[in-house]
Amino acid sequence: MAATSQVLLLLATALVAGNVRAAESGIHKIPDAPLQALAMTNPHDPVTVDPAILDKGARIFRTKCQKCHGELGDGKGPKAETIEIKPAAFSKPGYLSGRKDGQLYWIIANGSPGTEMPAHGPGTDINFTPDEIWQVITYLRRQFTK
Numbered sequence: 001m002a003a004t005s006q007v008l009l010l011l012a013t014a015l016v017a018g019n020v021r022a023a024e025s026g027i028h029k030i031p032d033a034p035l036q037a038l039a040m041t042n043p044h045d046p047v048t049v050d051p052a053i054l055d056k057g058a059r060i061f062r063t064k065c066q067k068c069h070g071e072l073g074d075g076k077g078p079k080a081e082t083i084e085i086k087p088a089a090f091s092k093p094g095y096l097s098g099r100k101d102g103q104l105y106w107i108i109a110n111g112s113p114g115t116e117m118p119a120h121g122p123g124t125d126i127n128f129t130p131d132e133i134w135q136v137i138t139y140l141r142r143q144f145t146k
């Protein structure tokens with residue numbers, strides 16, 4: 001019994017150390033959405049979207065995302081300084097054009113485990129509806145695609 005708990009403790013320590021090293025050396029990678037989620041598409045076209053929908057997305061971004069992802073979408077919000085695994089920089093050239101709608105949706109809904117990126121989807125504390133998630137994605141694409 002004692003030996004077993006020692007092994008478990010060693011394993012746990014190794015896992016934590018591994019995570020810390022991954023964060024320090026920048027190895028951490030945002031998890032890939034499962035194929036089913038990747039197939040989802042945004043019902044709003046960022047180019048032709050109704051301005052009222054875009055406004056809703058902007059309001060969500062300002063109140064719920066900007067403190068980490070930054071007013072300019074560069075990942076440099078005031079809260080970013082204190083967190084180890086840094087927020088995604090949407091305005092980095094090629095970043096958003098290289099991400100599928102379903103990938104963005106999945107991370108926004110479920111968060112990124114082991115990082116500060118919260119889960120916002122239905123049933124979470126934040127409890128966005130699917131359409132609210134699409135509204136903020138529409139805003140991200142319109143505002144920060146470079």
Ligand code: HEC
Pocket residue numbers: 028029030031060061064065066067068069079083085086087088099103104107108112115116117118120136137
């Ligand atoms: C407390 C800080 C924090 C808040 C608030 C936050 N995020 Fe994030 N976000 C992060 C971090 C950190 C990551 C990087 C996660 C990783 O590296 O695994 C991230 C990653 C992402 C990604 C990257 C997904 C990908 O696959 O490229 C998207 C999209 C995103 N956030 C959208 C949002 C939206 C939209 C909001 C507001 C509704 C929001 N985030 C609120 C910290 C935050």
